[in-house]
Amino acid sequence: AQSVTQPDIHITVSEGASLELRCNYSYGATPYLFWYVQSPGQGLQLLLKYFSGDTLVQGIKGFEAEFKRSQSSFNLRKPSVHWSDAAEYFCAVGAAGNTGKLIFGQGTTLQVKP
Amino acid sequence: GAVVSQHPSRVICKSGTSVKIECRSLDFQATTMFWYRQFPKKSLMLMATSNEGSKATYEQGVEKDKFLINHASLTLSTLTVTSAHPEDSSFYICSARVGSETQYFGPGTRLLVL
Numbered sequence: 001a002q003s004v005t006q007p008d009i010h011i012t013v014s015e016g017a018s019l020e021l022r023c024n025y026s027y028g029a030t031p032y033l034f035w036y037v038q039s040p041g042q043g044l045q046l047l048l049k050y051f052s053g054d055t056l057v058q059g060i061k062g063f064e065a066e067f068k069r070s071q072s073s074f075n076l077r078k079p080s081v082h083w084s085d086a087a088e089y090f091c092a093v094g095a096a097g098n099t100g101k102l103i104f105g106q107g108t109t110l111q112v113k114p
Numbered sequence: 115g116a117v118v119s120q121h122p123s124r125v126i127c128k129s130g131t132s133v134k135i136e137c138r139s140l141d142f143q144a145t146t147m148f149w150y151r152q153f154p155k156k157s158l159m160l161m162a163t164s165n166e167g168s169k170a171t172y173e174q175g176v177e178k179d180k181f182l183i184n185h186a187s188l189t190l191s192t193l194t195v196t197s198a199h200p201e202d203s204s205f206y207i208c209s210a211r212v213g214s215e216t217q218y219f220g221p222g223t224r225l226l227v228l
Contacts, residue, residue: 032215034216036219041205041222041224042221042222043118043120043207043219043220043221043222044158044207044209044219045219046216046217046218046219049215049216051215090157090158094215098214099163100146100148100163100211100214100215100217101148101160101163102148102160102217104157104158105157106156106157107156107157109155
């Protein structure tokens with residue numbers, strides 16, 4: 001069965017430091033992968049997505065993610081974190097069968113220290 | 115582009131009443147919309163898939179008679195929580211499917227049932 005795991009429930013980084021949020025997926029074929037960000041009390045905003053092609057994907061707000069098939073991972077990175085990046089981050093994989101459904105990870109809460 | 119709105123943003127109602135939540139795609143047409151429920155500090159739980167002009171498809175365990183979904187046009191889907199009870203209090207988020215796999219999310223509706 002398809003699944004998404006975000007091993008880190010909570011991460012704290014200092015402002016200006018680099019960031020990596022982990023995401024592992026279980027999927028039989030080439031997955032459609034997504035990262036979303038959610039600020040408190042808000043909906044989800046799409047940061048980036050991977051469908052095919054270049055395995056390093058650039059997104060909005062200076063984020064990037066790298067698809068590594070051998071590791072079944074799609075980790076999100078940012079070289080220098082800003083205080084406004086504090087939020088909840090969700091990794092998701094598109095479900096099989098062209099239903100358009102997404103399977104979400106449990107989410108990672110990012111806290112940014114001044 | 116790809117903006118999704120929800121109305122209302124928050125609603126308080128008495129137990130036993132019904133509440134309708136609207137989800138609109140503002141600058142595109144969406145044949146498929148999704149309704150999610152999110153508990154505090156939890157990931158999103160898919161409730162149902164809403165297809166324009168046809169009956170919604172509900173996920174296992176979701177009561178279709180309690181959560182009525184109508185997708186009457188290519189830009190509007192509604193979720194009606196019938197005979198709401200305090201346990202229905204939650205954050206409800208809709209999304210609209212663009213292309214084959216990408217979902218764009220609304221800002222969410224906070225429902226509190228007293």
